[in-house]
Amino acid sequence: MASKKKDKKKDKINDDTETAAKKDKKKGWSLILSSIIAGLLGAFVYRLYVSYVVVPELPKFDLDVWWGSGPRSSQDISIRPYRILLLDSMQENIRRKFEAYRRATKIKSLNESSSYGLNSDNLGQIFAHWQFKYNYRERTRYFNKYDHFKTNIQGLDMHFVHVKPTTPGNVRVLPLLLLHGWPSSVKDFYEMIPLLTTPRTGYDFVFEIIAPSLPGFAHSQGAARPGLTTYEIAIIMRNLMKRIGFNQFYIHGGDIGHAIGSHMATIFPNQILGFHTTTPINYSYLASMGWFIGSICPKCLLDNYVRDKMYPLSDKLSFYLEESGYFHLQSTKPDTIGIALQDSPLGLAAYIIERYLLYTNPNSKFTPEEAFSGYNMTDLLDNVMLYWSTGSITTSLRLFKETVRNYEMEQVLARIPTSVPTWGLRTKNDLFHQNDNIIRWKYPNLRGLTNLEVGGHFPAFEIPSEVASDIFKSVKKFLLTKKV
Amino acid sequence: MASKKKDKKKDKINDDTETAAKKDKKKGWSLILSSIIAGLLGAFVYRLYVSYVVVPELPKFDLDVWWGSGPRSSQDISIRPYRILLLDSMQENIRRKFEAYRRATKIKSLNESSSYGLNSDNLGQIFAHWQFKYNYRERTRYFNKYDHFKTNIQGLDMHFVHVKPTTPGNVRVLPLLLLHGWPSSVKDFYEMIPLLTTPRTGYDFVFEIIAPSLPGFAHSQGAARPGLTTYEIAIIMRNLMKRIGFNQFYIHGGDIGHAIGSHMATIFPNQILGFHTTTPINYSYLASMGWFIGSICPKCLLDNYVRDKMYPLSDKLSFYLEESGYFHLQSTKPDTIGIALQDSPLGLAAYIIERYLLYTNPNSKFTPEEAFSGYNMTDLLDNVMLYWSTGSITTSLRLFKETVRNYEMEQVLARIPTSVPTWGLRTKNDLFHQNDNIIRWKYPNLRGLTNLEVGGHFPAFEIPSEVASDIFKSVKKFLLTKKV
Numbered sequence: 001m002a003s004k005k006k007d008k009k010k011d012k013i014n015d016d017t018e019t020a021a022k023k024d025k026k027k028g029w030s031l032i033l034s035s036i037i038a039g040l041l042g043a044f045v046y047r048l049y050v051s052y053v054v055v056p057e058l059p060k061f062d063l064d065v066w067w068g069s070g071p072r073s074s075q076d077i078s079i080r081p082y083r084i085l086l087l088d089s090m091q092e093n094i095r096r097k098f099e100a101y102r103r104a105t106k107i108k109s110l111n112e113s114s115s116y117g118l119n120s121d122n123l124g125q126i127f128a129h130w131q132f133k134y135n136y137r138e139r140t141r142y143f144n145k146y147d148h149f150k151t152n153i154q155g156l157d158m159h160f161v162h163v164k165p166t167t168p169g170n171v172r173v174l175p176l177l178l179l180h181g182w183p184s185s186v187k188d189f190y191e192m193i194p195l196l197t198t199p200r201t202g203y204d205f206v207f208e209i210i211a212p213s214l215p216g217f218a219h220s221q222g223a224a225r226p227g228l229t230t231y232e233i234a235i236i237m238r239n240l241m242k243r244i245g246f247n248q249f250y251i252h253g254g255d256i257g258h259a260i261g262s263h264m265a266t267i268f269p270n271q272i273l274g275f276h277t278t279t280p281i282n283y284s285y286l287a288s289m290g291w292f293i294g295s296i297c298p299k300c301l302l303d304n305y306v307r308d309k310m311y312p313l314s315d316k317l318s319f320y321l322e323e324s325g326y327f328h329l330q331s332t333k334p335d336t337i338g339i340a341l342q343d344s345p346l347g348l349a350a351y352i353i354e355r356y357l358l359y360t361n362p363n364s365k366f367t368p369e370e371a372f373s374g375y376n377m378t379d380l381l382d383n384v385m386l387y388w389s390t391g392s393i394t395t396s397l398r399l400f401k402e403t404v405r406n407y408e409m410e411q412v413l414a415r416i417p418t419s420v421p422t423w424g425l426r427t428k429n430d431l432f433h434q435n436d437n438i439i440r441w442k443y444p445n446l447r448g449l450t451n452l453e454v455g456g457h458f459p460a461f462e463i464p465s466e467v468a469s470d471i472f473k474s475v476k477k478f479l480l481t482k483k484v
Numbered sequence: 485m486a487s488k489k490k491d492k493k494k495d496k497i498n499d500d501t502e503t504a505a506k507k508d509k510k511k512g513w514s515l516i517l518s519s520i521i522a523g524l525l526g527a528f529v530y531r532l533y534v535s536y537v538v539v540p541e542l543p544k545f546d547l548d549v550w551w552g553s554g555p556r557s558s559q560d561i562s563i564r565p566y567r568i569l570l571l572d573s574m575q576e577n578i579r580r581k582f583e584a585y586r587r588a589t590k591i592k593s594l595n596e597s598s599s600y601g602l603n604s605d606n607l608g609q610i611f612a613h614w615q616f617k618y619n620y621r622e623r624t625r626y627f628n629k630y631d632h633f634k635t636n637i638q639g640l641d642m643h644f645v646h647v648k649p650t651t652p653g654n655v656r657v658l659p660l661l662l663l664h665g666w667p668s669s670v671k672d673f674y675e676m677i678p679l680l681t682t683p684r685t686g687y688d689f690v691f692e693i694i695a696p697s698l699p700g701f702a703h704s705q706g707a708a709r710p711g712l713t714t715y716e717i718a719i720i721m722r723n724l725m726k727r728i729g730f731n732q733f734y735i736h737g738g739d740i741g742h743a744i745g746s747h748m749a750t751i752f753p754n755q756i757l758g759f760h761t762t763t764p765i766n767y768s769y770l771a772s773m774g775w776f777i778g779s780i781c782p783k784c785l786l787d788n789y790v791r792d793k794m795y796p797l798s799d800k801l802s803f804y805l806e807e808s809g810y811f812h813l814q815s816t817k818p819d820t821i822g823i824a825l826q827d828s829p830l831g832l833a834a835y836i837i838e839r840y841l842l843y844t845n846p847n848s849k850f851t852p853e854e855a856f857s858g859y860n861m862t863d864l865l866d867n868v869m870l871y872w873s874t875g876s877i878t879t880s881l882r883l884f885k886e887t888v889r890n891y892e893m894e895q896v897l898a899r900i901p902t903s904v905p906t907w908g909l910r911t912k913n914d915l916f917h918q919n920d921n922i923i924r925w926k927y928p929n930l931r932g933l934t935n936l937e938v939g940g941h942f943p944a945f946e947i948p949s950e951v952a953s954d955i956f957k958s959v960k961k962f963l964l965t966k967k968v
Contacts, residue, residue: 093584096580096584097581097584097827100577100580100581100827101827102826102827102875116710116817116818116819116882116885117816117817117818117819117820117821117822117823118817118819118820118823119819120819123823226600321816322816323816324812325809325812325813325814325815325816325817326813326817326820328808328809328812328813329809329810329812329813330809331809332601332805332806332807332809333600333601333602333809333810333838334600334601335600335601335602335603335604336601336602336834336835336838337601337821337824337831337835338601339601339602339607339828339830339831339834339835340821340824340825340827340828340830340831340832340834340835341824341831342586343581343584343585343586343824343827343828343830343831344823344824344827344828344831346823346824346827347823347824347825347827347828347831348824350820350823350824351820351821351823351824354817354820391586398600401600
């Protein structure tokens with residue numbers, strides 16, 4: 001019995017030893033396995049960190065890329081005066097196109113029809129105004145009330161408005177570059193320019209205005225080869241300002257003009273004295289992630305102004321989905337849709353004006369009878385005419401494709417903070433809003449943000465006096481620390 | 485000392501009791517917590533199960549919804565002969581529009597330009613053919629080589645082609661409904677119709693053809709109010725066939741025609757004798773999930789034919805992203821884009837023909853010089869003319885919005901299997917491919933699938949004789965078990 005017991009004990013010891021060995025083996029395996037998992041996880045987190053968090057080095061850009069169709073030797077670098085013309089022959093062409101226009105099937109319910117796209121009654125109003133009230137000769141005079149010029153930059157004939165203020169001797173003149181977006185044009189700035197060039201109480205400076213048409217937009221030539229994305233335009237804009245004679249200057253921009261201005265502040269921080277944006281957005285992936293994460297508890301994270309405009313997330317996402325079809329098409333097949341838009345004046349007007357209506361007042365689609373309230377139809381058609389008269393809608397659409405195709409570089413630039421003093425103007429109905437601290441990742445020298453309870457995505461056009469005042473205010477702040 | 489020891493022991497016992505109590509409490513909590521988690525998880529899984537797996541009951545549909553603008557009392561239910569006309573005045577209108585057309589900026593590199601959308605050289609070819617080679621009178625004769633009719637269904641004047649075969653006495657005549665998609669029309673079937681109506685060796689039947697224009701497409705009237713989605717069209721189609729005199733019939737369809745045919749087979753299983761589809765797809769969420777899950781190990785799951793066409797997943801997803809801009813725009817703002825497309829003949833042609841080129845040969849965008857190889861330009865323009873001459877592009881685009889808006893019901897119908905005998909024809913370059921067993925979830929009575937190494941998304945138009953043969957083959961199989 002004793003021996004059996006002993007045996008058992010022995011067995012038990014053996015068992016124990018075996019179990020211990022097994023355990024050790026198991027331990028070894030689980031150690032290896034967890035090391036591998038930890039390693040993989042670490043590598044993954046590190047990859048995320050490097051891709052989205054670490055500030056990359058500023059890439060070297062070729063500052064003299066050639067975008068023209070002609071040879072470099074043919075370049076004329078003079079600055080030539082230019083006039084915007086709406087010719088009688090153009091009016092005749094449009095009249096013929098209007099005659100050949102056929103109305104589409106209406107849907108009975110007005111409200112429903114409006115949610116299908118531009119309401120047919122709204123189209124009728126545009127049509128009537130363009131046919132009977134839009135005066136080509138008078139608008140030609142209006143367009144030319146400022147001085148226009150053209151000069152060739154990197155192979156492209158660039159058009160720009162140049163307005164020099166007349167000032168008393170004690171008022172400084174500061175150069176200001178105005179950058180429009182899509183589907184905007186220099187027209188967006190027409191009412192704001194006199195406000196910026198006129199001295200005002202409390203300020204010892206005014207602005208000298210340079211407002212270019214972006215390459216491929218209206219009177220500026222489109223690229224003859226692919227690749228002209230926002231940061232390449234940033235380089236063209238800096239070269240244009242240099243050509244005109246400004247090595248240092250201020251920038252105001254919104255929409256694509258914001259992206260271009262932001263790239264200029266990033267690539268040429270010493271040349272940009274200050275950046276005023278009406279689209280104060282950090283569009284790095286990390287910033288977008290912040291928006292998603294913020295949805296877990298909007299109350300914890302955000303100031304009131306922004307919170308109500310960014311959340312609930314699902315509402316915003318479904319709004320973007322509903323309203324981004326044009327973006328999707330333009331960033332993939334700009335040429336196809338461009339063929340129809342540059343052949344049909346009413347089609348172009350509908351396509352452009354729908355964005356103006358919706359992006360200034362998202363409820364306009366539910367109240368088509370009020371869609372144009374607060375708008376002067378002539379103003380809206382002026383903008384359409386700049387695209388129409390130059391046949392430039394297709395080249396303007398291509399910018400979406402270029403930007404999406406080069407999104408990696410866009411992201412690199414979005415992650416590099418700029419030292420340029422920056423000021424943001426936020427409007428009630430703008431498309432995107434972002435929390436202050438997230439904007440500061442990209443613009444650590446953010447001097448302030450203005451929150452308005454009016455306006456939408458085209459504030460320079462909608463509320464020019466508010467925007468002009470804000471530009472004055474921001475530049476005064478910029479001047480306190482950085483001297484020209 | 486001893487008493488102290490005792491105390492310590494006591495303490496230890498007390499401690500143990502306390503720990504045990506704590507442990508019990510912890511156990512209790514963790515039990516509650518894990519029950520809650522398990523409950524939530526269970527509820528979630530159950531919800532997924534109910535939403536995506538459980539077969540819902542067939543909803544009750546109103547089979548007599550009124551879509552017209554006029555009152556119900558005004559309906560004329562006669563079947564009237566109809567002729568398709570391409571009038572001289574229409575040609576004159578197009579000529580004027582052509583005269584007023586301005587060419588857009590070209591991008592230098594042909595290949596790049598083609599990836600921006602329809603290549604400008606390809607547009608030039610379309611333009612030249614339409615201007616100089618497209619013969620309106622000859623095409624009018626061509627369109628009218630079959631008998632056309634109109635009749636009012638649920639308030640809408642529906643157009644259809646009706647071809648009765650002339651047959652020897654021993655050959656049966658089976659009614660076959662042909663359903664086109666977007667941007668197709670009855671033109672897709674023009675070369676296939678004689679093949680279907682002519683007796684062939686080995687078959688004791690031929691087909692009597694009814695090929696309607698979908699409501700809102702070409703010569704069929706669009707709805708006067710919102711909501712006309714694919715399953716509502718399925719009801720209209722069934723009512724149209726009833727009006728013509730067929731209570732039971734076969735269906736052939738592709739693209740949207742597949743969706744409509746599939747809904748008919750689901751809602752009216754006793755009236756559909758067999759369903760032949762060139763888009764054999766189960767588009768329930770669960771089926772799509774199968775595609776994603778399959779990407780873990782494509783080799784394990786799929787037959788060769790389908791596997792190479794569905795994976796790698798990332799390639800397919802980026803293809804869909806690149807090619808679905810039109811879909812995104814149409815399913816959100818059909819009216820806006822429609823204004824330009826119905827005003828510009830070349831814009832419409834570019835928009836439609838681009839889809840034909842790309843969806844039959846996705847490489848055509850990289851080889852624009854070969855884009856039209858295998859196509860007769862007159863055939864492509866015939867299809868465009870059916871949209872153009874009727875000004876129906878906008879109403880055709882609205883179907884995308886309706887279908888996306890009513891996607892929940894689409895999903896319900898996608899999850900209800902149909903008992904109708906079904907046959908699928910798969911082509912090499914079609915947009916979506918799906919594994920056999922996933923198709924069988926929706927079509928348990930799937931009698932077979934044909935795999936072709938030719939053709940794309942519009943097989944009836946591209947390879948009419950292959951499709952006609954396949955229809956004969958499938959109906960022969962259907963007849964083996966189900967008698968007319």
